[in-house]
Amino acid sequence: MSVANPPAPALQLRGVTKTFDGPTPVHALRDVDLIVEQGELVAIAGPSGSGKSTLLNVIGTLDRPTTGSVEIEGSDAAKLSDRELAGLRSQRIGFVFQHFNLLGGMSATDNVATGMLYQGRRAAERRREARTVLGRVGLGHRLDAKPATLSGGERQRVAIARALVGDPALVLADEPTGNLDSSTSEEIIDLLLGLNAEGTTILVITHDNELAGRMPRQVRVRDGRVAA
Amino acid sequence: MKGRMRSHVNAVDQIATGTHGLRARRGRTLLTALGIAIGIASMVSVLGISSSSRAELVAELNALGTNLLAVQPGSNTFGETVQMPEAAPDMIRRIGPVESAGSLTKINTSARRNEHIPTTNGQGLDVVAVEPDLFVTVGAKPAVGRTIDDSTEELPVVVLGSVAAERLGIRSLADGPRVFISNRWFDVVGILEPLALNPDIDRSVMMGYPAAVRELGIKPAATQIYVRTDQDRVEAVRAVLGRTASPGAPNEVQVSRPSDALEARTKVDQNLQNLLLGLGGVALLVGGVGIANVMVISVLERRTEIGVRRALGATRRHIRIQFVLESSLLSALGGALGVALGIGVTIAYANSQGWLIDIPPLGVGGGVAASLLIGAIAGLYPAAKAARLDPADAVRPM
Numbered sequence: 001m002s003v004a005n006p007p008a009p010a011l012q013l014r015g016v017t018k019t020f021d022g023p024t025p026v027h028a029l030r031d032v033d034l035i036v037e038q039g040e041l042v043a044i045a046g047p048s049g050s051g052k053s054t055l056l057n058v059i060g061t062l063d064r065p066t067t068g069s070v071e072i073e074g075s076d077a078a079k080l081s082d083r084e085l086a087g088l089r090s091q092r093i094g095f096v097f098q099h100f101n102l103l104g105g106m107s108a109t110d111n112v113a114t115g116m117l118y119q120g121r122r123a124a125e126r127r128r129e130a131r132t133v134l135g136r137v138g139l140g141h142r143l144d145a146k147p148a149t150l151s152g153g154e155r156q157r158v159a160i161a162r163a164l165v166g167d168p169a170l171v172l173a174d175e176p177t178g179n180l181d182s183s184t185s186e187e188i189i190d191l192l193l194g195l196n197a198e199g200t201t202i203l204v205i206t207h208d209n210e211l212a213g214r215m216p217r218q219v220r221v222r223d224g225r226v227a228a
Numbered sequence: 229m230k231g232r233m234r235s236h237v238n239a240v241d242q243i244a245t246g247t248h249g250l251r252a253r254r255g256r257t258l259l260t261a262l263g264i265a266i267g268i269a270s271m272v273s274v275l276g277i278s279s280s281s282r283a284e285l286v287a288e289l290n291a292l293g294t295n296l297l298a299v300q301p302g303s304n305t306f307g308e309t310v311q312m313p314e315a316a317p318d319m320i321r322r323i324g325p326v327e328s329a330g331s332l333t334k335i336n337t338s339a340r341r342n343e344h345i346p347t348t349n350g351q352g353l354d355v356v357a358v359e360p361d362l363f364v365t366v367g368a369k370p371a372v373g374r375t376i377d378d379s380t381e382e383l384p385v386v387v388l389g390s391v392a393a394e395r396l397g398i399r400s401l402a403d404g405p406r407v408f409i410s411n412r413w414f415d416v417v418g419i420l421e422p423l424a425l426n427p428d429i430d431r432s433v434m435m436g437y438p439a440a441v442r443e444l445g446i447k448p449a450a451t452q453i454y455v456r457t458d459q460d461r462v463e464a465v466r467a468v469l470g471r472t473a474s475p476g477a478p479n480e481v482q483v484s485r486p487s488d489a490l491e492a493r494t495k496v497d498q499n500l501q502n503l504l505l506g507l508g509g510v511a512l513l514v515g516g517v518g519i520a521n522v523m524v525i526s527v528l529e530r531r532t533e534i535g536v537r538r539a540l541g542a543t544r545r546h547i548r549i550q551f552v553l554e555s556s557l558l559s560a561l562g563g564a565l566g567v568a569l570g571i572g573v574t575i576a577y578a579n580s581q582g583w584l585i586d587i588p589p590l591g592v593g594g595g596v597a598a599s600l601l602i603g604a605i606a607g608l609y610p611a612a613k614a615a616r617l618d619p620a621d622a623v624r625p626m
């Protein structure tokens with residue numbers, strides 16, 4: 001190997017397929033190759049049912065591919081045990097979901113602090129980080145609010161803060177604007193653009209082509225195939 | 229390549245995470261804990277009440293002493309009731325460890341308030357001749373007046389046991405009460421306090437032997453001799469009493485210990501206590517099944533939470549621990565409530581009975597430990613279900 005190794009890509013998929021068994025097996029992903037470099041902001045676009053969420057789950061190691069390999073920062077997910085995958089998710093990957101999926105009965109700060117819970121950091125440290133990140137997403141004034149008292153856009157900001165806290169290599173967002181009105185969607189997209197400008201690698205799923213068009217790079221998914 | 233990445237939760241956070249579901253649904257938490265609380269409360273109060281009542285009984289026994297023995301004539305080989313030798317009380321008093329002994333002889337007659345009541349109406353009372361020593365031996369004290377002593381045993385006077393006085397309607401000595409026995413009047417000179425170990429004396433109308441021999445013509449053969457012994461030599465004395473009282477026919481004498489009857493009451497309590505404990509155990513079991521049920525429902529409802537935690541880096545083991553802890557804490561909350569309730573019930577009941585309060589620490593500790601264990605067991609299945617959830621499925625909107 002050469003002395004000046006280039007940094008490993010944030011993400012590399014090689015020949016990834018995903019087939020869901022059943023009476024009629026579903027080929028959700030077919031032979032997908034994809035490389036995402038550190039610092040990229042990538043839109044994953046495609047019609048409903050095309051395999052976008054499946055792709056994101058495989059990238060995020062929530063699901064294992066049927067064949068092919070997934071490498072996160074150069075480490076092959078197939079070689080890791082369930083426990084090691086959990087470790088990888090806790091340290092290197094942040095998720096944002098369409099339905100926010102915040103934990104009710106917990107303040108915004110505690111929700112965000114949960115993003116670092118499985119890193120084994122002390123509660124005081126996690127809360128301090130959580131408050132900082134909530135400030136970055138523009139929610140410094142709602143630190144103690146319960147999710148039920150927040151608007152949709154605010155909830156998604158809390159969810160993004162939870163994904164960002166603990167400094168992941170990769171943030172994966174599955175239709176983060178799917179449940180928001182257009183002006184709020186606008187704000188969330190601006191937020192993601194801003195975070196990317198500060199250096200975070202982000203993959204965003206959207207079925208909205210206009211939103212996708214605002215991202216530096218688009219990956220189109222159709223029938224489980226990727227046309228980069 | 230980077231070093232191995234580990235998912236890790238520190239212990240304090242793991243416990244806090246175990247309380248998350250409980251804090252988020254307080255009403256449900258309290259209602260579910262109630263089942264365990266009732267089970268534990270019933271067990272703790274059963275243990276508390278029975279040990280308080282036993283403490284009372286033991287205190288009573290200690291006050292009365294377990295060193296009182298009773299000697300009675302038995303029957304001979306032909307089944308006939310025998311008589312004890314007249315010298316028996318004196319012989320018994322000569323046994324070293326005997327502190328005191330006193331005899332009584334039942335007289336075949338009845339005592340009446342006046343001569344117009346028919347003699348058949350004995351009201352269940354005995355007329356007896358007694359030795360003055362009998363009173364010290366059984367620890368009888370006069371509630372009013374005096375006992376039969378050296379100066380009154382010759383006189384035509386009687387002392388009444390507490391029950392005898394009540395049945396005869398005599399409460400005080402103020403207007404010189406008398407009783408009518410075998411065609412002659414006897415003055416009442418004393419009424420005794422009730423005796424816990426000697427209900428026979430409570431029911432007796434007592435006079436001295438010289439008076440009974442002179443006025444009623446009885447033969448002074450004892451029908452009962454009470455013996456107070458050195459506390460440490462009870463068994464030794466018991467072994468020689470038959471031989472001493474009736475050297476010719478030791479087998480025709482029965483020896484008993486009145487406190488045994490009282491002690492038997494604590495054994496009866498034990499059976500009742502076991503039954504009630506069993507019922508408390510059933511309540512606990514039902515409470516445990518209730519917790520398991522609620523936990524299963526909770527896991528179904530919290531699919532998304534479980535998926536999110538897995539996405540945030542929780543291992544299957546973290547999820548399992550979270551739910552087992554939640555279940556254990558839920559049950560322990562019920563246990564703590566139950567212990568408090570059980571102690572309250574015990575104190576209230578013991579106070580209402582005027583008993584000593586005795587709360588067995590084993591019952592309290594055992595109650596909390598049992599509830600923790602029940603919760604852990606009840607949580608195993610729901611926790612395993614939660615840990616088995618496929619994370620990709622769990623985060624997918626339904």
Ligand SMILES: Nc1ncnc2c1ncn2[C@@H]1O[C@H](COP(=O)(O)OP(=O)(O)O)[C@@H](O)[C@H]1O
Pocket residue numbers: 020022026027028046047048049050051052053054055621
């Ligand atoms: N767990 C599963 N079992 C069976 N089929 C699935 C499962 N998850 C997704 N699918 C199927 O895979 C295809 C891709 O789904 P998905 O990745 O959710 O698409 P998208 O996010 O682009 O709408 C769909 O046909 C969907 O029904």
Ligand SMILES: [Mg+2]
Pocket residue numbers: 052053054174
């Ligand atoms: Mg989708």
